[in-house]
Amino acid sequence: MPTPNIVVLGTGMAGFGAAYRLHSEGITPMMYDKNAYYGGHTASFRYETGFLFDVGPHISFTKDPRIQEVFADSVDQQYETIQINLNNYWRGHWPLHPVQLHLFGLPEDLIVKVITDFVAEHHAPERPINNYADWLLASFGRTFAESFPMQYTRKYHTTTAENMSTDWLGPRIYRPSLEEVLRGALSASAPHVHYITHFRYPSAGGFVNYLNKFMPLGKMKLNHELVSVDPRKQELRFSNGVVEHYDGLVSSVPLPDLIRMVRGAPQDVVEASRRLACSTCVLVNVGVDRADLSSAHMTYFYDEDICFTRLGFPHMLSARNAPPGAGSIQAEVYFSDKYKPFAGSPEDWIEPVIRDLHRCGLLRETDKILSRKAMLLRYANVIFDLERAEALKTVHGYLDDIGIAYCGRYGDWGYMWTDESFKSGELAAERTLTVGASK
Numbered sequence: 432m433p434t435p436n437i438v439v440l441g442t443g444m445a446g447f448g449a450a451y452r453l454h455s456e457g458i459t460p461m462m463y464d465k466n467a468y469y470g471g472h473t474a475s476f477r478y479e480t481g482f483l484f485d486v487g488p489h490i491s492f493t494k495d496p497r498i499q500e501v502f503a504d505s506v507d508q509q510y511e512t513i514q515i516n517l518n519n520y521w522r523g524h525w526p527l528h529p530v531q532l533h534l535f536g537l538p539e540d541l542i543v544k545v546i547t548d549f550v551a552e553h554h555a556p557e558r559p560i561n562n563y564a565d566w567l568l569a570s571f572g573r574t575f576a577e578s579f580p581m582q583y584t585r586k587y588h589t590t591t592a593e594n595m596s597t598d599w600l601g602p603r604i605y606r607p608s609l610e611e612v613l614r615g616a617l618s619a620s621a622p623h624v625h626y627i628t629h630f631r632y633p634s635a636g637g638f639v640n641y642l643n644k645f646m647p648l649g650k651m652k653l654n655h656e657l658v659s660v661d662p663r664k665q666e667l668r669f670s671n672g673v674v675e676h677y678d679g680l681v682s683s684v685p686l687p688d689l690i691r692m693v694r695g696a697p698q699d700v701v702e703a704s705r706r707l708a709c710s711t712c713v714l715v716n717v718g719v720d721r722a723d724l725s726s727a728h729m730t731y732f733y734d735e736d737i738c739f740t741r742l743g744f745p746h747m748l749s750a751r752n753a754p755p756g757a758g759s760i761q762a763e764v765y766f767s768d769k770y771k772p773f774a775g776s777p778e779d780w781i782e783p784v785i786r787d788l789h790r791c792g793l794l795r796e797t798d799k800i801l802s803r804k805a806m807l808l809r810y811a812n813v814i815f816d817l818e819r820a821e822a823l824k825t826v827h828g829y830l831d832d833i834g835i836a837y838c839g840r841y842g843d844w845g846y847m848w849t850d851e852s853f854k855s856g857e858l859a860a861e862r863t864l865t866v867g868a869s870k
Contacts, residue, residue, distance in 0.1 A: 434458055437863055438667065438675060439856075441683030442651060443471025444641075444849055445839025448856025449681045449863075450648040451501075456864060461675065462649035463667075465656035469646070471683070472808070472840075473849075475637025480802035481754040482718040484761055487808065488729060488743040489638035490515075490630040493850035501853075502631070505644040509634040511749055518727040520791055521579070522734060528727075529605050530579050531571060534616040541578065542616050548572025549612055562817065563600075564592035570606045580604070582733045586740040588814050589710055589767040599815040599846040632748040641849075657684065661694045662833035679863035683839035683856070685709070685810045686826050696829065703825035706818045707844060708769040712811035713777045715739070715762040715784040718802030722746060722758040724793060737791065738783045739764050757801060760788065767814060777805035810841050819844070836862045 437453055439446045442464040453460050468474055477483040491502055503510060517528035527533040534542050552572040560566050567576035584592045633640040656670040667675040682689055690696050690704035730742045739762035746753035753759045762784045766773035781803050788794040823844050830837055838859035840847045
């Protein structure tokens with residue numbers, strides 16, 4: 432029996448998860464990527480100034496021993512293990528993360544209102560949870576919900592908590608007891624509680640190095656932009672004229688883009704794909720002549736007059752991410768086609784980011800900026816708005832019918848971490864193998 436020709440669209444973590452699974456069956460897939468580089472959102476870039484930046488904040492904190500070992504082996508066990516430190520910025524205050532456990536130091540009136548509301552909510556009759564806003568109010572009371580997570584939601588998800596489901600939550604937001612809230616309000620030494628405690632990061636080369644040993648598992652074709660998929664002929668066409676036939680197809684292409692390219696896709700499926708919402712992110716990468724920029728690896732910003740939503744400090748992940756003695760900051764500024772369309776150029780946000788870094792005190796007047804770059808991520812975080820579930824059911828149902836195995840954050844259209852994306856690719860490959868075996 433001839434080896435099936437299985438094609439993988441995308442060379443990110445999900446795409447290589449698929450290649451890893453296919454390799455275990457003796458199959459080397461063709462892997463196509465529209466970019467001139469591999470890695471998708473797992474890519475890393477080193478600028479001529481010597482600063483290295485990943486495409487957004489990337490760390491590995493999987494608790495899955497198998498994935499831990501697979502990733503560690505891919506970098507020849509050369510990784511840093513770091514105890515994470517997270518904090519927040521709110522109106523000039525820097526509480527530790529999560530804020531609900533670290534109210535100490537915030538304005539007294541605010542703390543009193545937060546605790547009063549928290550107690551009242553926990554003695555109130557149970558309310559129906561129809562959306563994320565309902566969940567926040569029931570979990571924390573109105574004052575905390577409106578002062579912190581609801582503001583952050585508008586900045587990060589570009590829509591309101593009332594317009595979001597709770598399908599994405601999982602362990603991401605901690606629901607404290609009254610005792611925990613009180614201890615965090617009375618003392619600066621309240622315990623740290625977060626779904627991440629330690630993480631791993633490659634010692635050299637940035638996060639993309641986790642893909643190192645997966646590279647030979649697929650025949651990679653870069654600079655191949657997909658323009659059409661014909662599921663009847665099982666044929667792919669690319670903008671450079673290349674035509675590829677497939678026996679099985681694994682795709683990590685974002686669903687709205689993929690459906691637009693599928694020949695014969697029904698109108699209801701096309702319309703459903705257009706209802707899927709995802710944020711767009713401008714990443715502003717700044718290199719500074721000083722390393723002591725922050726005590727935290729990541730900071731969340733709630734104030735809506737600060738343009739960025741989150742900051743990361745890549746030089747704190749590995750000393751090799753910046754020149755000796757220098758530090759780096761990566762700022763995230765969010766938009767979305769559905770709720771807050773992006774216009775202009777990503778470079779337009781360099782100066783506003785630098786201005787706000789000065790405003791909140793992270794940059795000093797004496798600091799010398801050694802590097803300033805911006806990049807646009809067309810797809811960033813899936814927005815779990817109230818239209819998502821029904822629209823996704825329609826799109827996934829159609830792809831299942833035509834035999835396209837979807838994977839990754841933008842194929843599964845989920846809130847996925849690195850290990851989940853890799854395993855999603857493995858599962859998509861498994862589905863392709865199963866379908867092929869049944870033909």
